[in-house]
Amino acid sequence: MTLPPAVPGPSALPADPRRTEAVDPGHADLDRLGVQALVQVLADDQRAAVEAVRAAAPALARAVEAALPRLADGGRLVYLGAGTSGRLGILDATELTPTFSWPPERALGLIAGGEGAIRQAVEGAEDDPALGEADLRAVGVGPGDVVIAVAASGTTPYVLGAARAARAAGALTVGLANNPGTPLLAACECPVLLDTGPEVISGSTRLKAGTAQKIALNTLSSALMVRLGKVYGNLMVDVRASNSKLAARALHLTRHATGAGEAEARAALDAAGGHVKTALVMLRLDLGAPEAEARLAAAGGHARTALGEGLEEG
Structure with a gap:
């Protein structure tokens, strides 16, 4: 008596034009692999x-x-x-x-x-x-x-x-x-x-x-x-400091973007309600929070435009 293969070959499966539904012929013995080899195969396939x-x-x-x-x-x-x-x-x-x-x-x-x-x-x-x-x-x-x-x-x-x-x-x-x-x-x-x-x-x-x-x-x-202006350079400046992790991140971003000291950056963020982009404009242009917010609003929320730096297309 001839037994069918443990894993059916392609001929045993109905045709399906969707590639995601196809059986990968290279991994018919996946369940026989050791843990190291199994993890490597799964990780490598993600490169696709x-x-x-x-x-x-x-x-x-x-x-x-x-x-x-x-x-x-x-x-x-x-x-x-x-x-x-x-x-x-x-x-x-x-x-x-x-x-x-x-x-x-x-x-x-x-x-x-x-x-x-x-x-x-x-x-x-x-x-x-x-x-x-x-x-x-x-x-x-x-x-x-x-x-x-x-x-x-x-x-x-x-x-x-x-x-x-x-x-x-x-x-x-x-x-x-x-x-x-x-x-x-x-x-x-x-x-x-x-x-x-x-x-x-x-x-x-x-x-x-x-x-x-x-x-x-x-x-x-x-x-x-x-x-849409949510980033200045590659800094996430539209984040609001709503918890301790984000407060630390907001302080770091503000200092990085402006060169301000910790105390000065923290004071600006407090005045800006924890909004990095507002604090950035405040510190760079020596403005109060209301003036910085108005300048950002006039610039459509783009920090570069508010700072007079302009946007480049590319």
């Missing part, structure tokens, strides 16, 4: 995530350029996804407030299955395009908003329903998918392909596909924040 984002840099740049006018006019960032992709979107949205003082009401995260799905999978929620459309409409997305739709497969019905509804509402749509030629990329005005290929653990897109999504979202949102 970085390369996928590097290849997508032009598409990410186009998305940044398209999104900037809407956000500068007060629009919102709305992230949507299911499973790992949804959780990564919520993470990126959440981190914008402590990092860049981005108003939390202008960074929304929608995930198939609602908030409960952040910590526990909600089975079947991602299979309903009408649910995605309903969630999108419930937050009142309109022409001023930027919607970032994320799906490793590029075929998730919930994400597709929401993305199509966002585009119909006039919002700018940015689509991140890990498979070429997928419906999500076709549905969005700014498609971003993160072509990471098969996973070491076949089908587990929380691995390098998820890593590529995390890097791409970091890159996209950070680039937006830089261009």
Whole structure:
């Protein structure tokens, strides 16, 4: 009697054009590896995530350029996804407030299955395009908003329903998918392909596909924040000192940007309500907090412009 192979070969599997669903032929004995070799294989495979984002840099740049006018006019960032992709979107949205003082009401995260799905999978929620459309409409997305739709497969019905509804509402749509030629990329005005290929653990897109999504979202949102004046040089000057860790960071950033002593920098930060960018302008131009705030407001929040240094394009 001939027994079937312990691990089915490619011929035993149905064809699927999505590369993220393919079985990586190089790791059929993954479960036989020792711990050192296993960890090395998993770590090495993550390098493909970085390369996928590097290849997508032009598409990410186009998305940044398209999104900037809407956000500068007060629009919102709305992230949507299911499973790992949804959780990564919520993470990126959440981190914008402590990092860049981005108003939390202008960074929304929608995930198939609602908030409960952040910590526990909600089975079947991602299979309903009408649910995605309903969630999108419930937050009142309109022409001023930027919607970032994320799906490793590029075929998730919930994400597709929401993305199509966002585009119909006039919002700018940015689509991140890990498979070429997928419906999500076709549905969005700014498609971003993160072509990471098969996973070491076949089908587990929380691995390098998820890593590529995390890097791409970091890159996209950070680039937006830089261009919106949330950074001076490479200093995170729109941070507010809301806890002891951030207070120490704010003091360090203020001193680095101005050359001020500790006592002088601390006094400026106190007068500025812990806002580094205001303290920076105060110290560099010898202004009080109200005058510095007014100067920043007139400069659209850009510290370089407020300081009379101007911005360079490049």
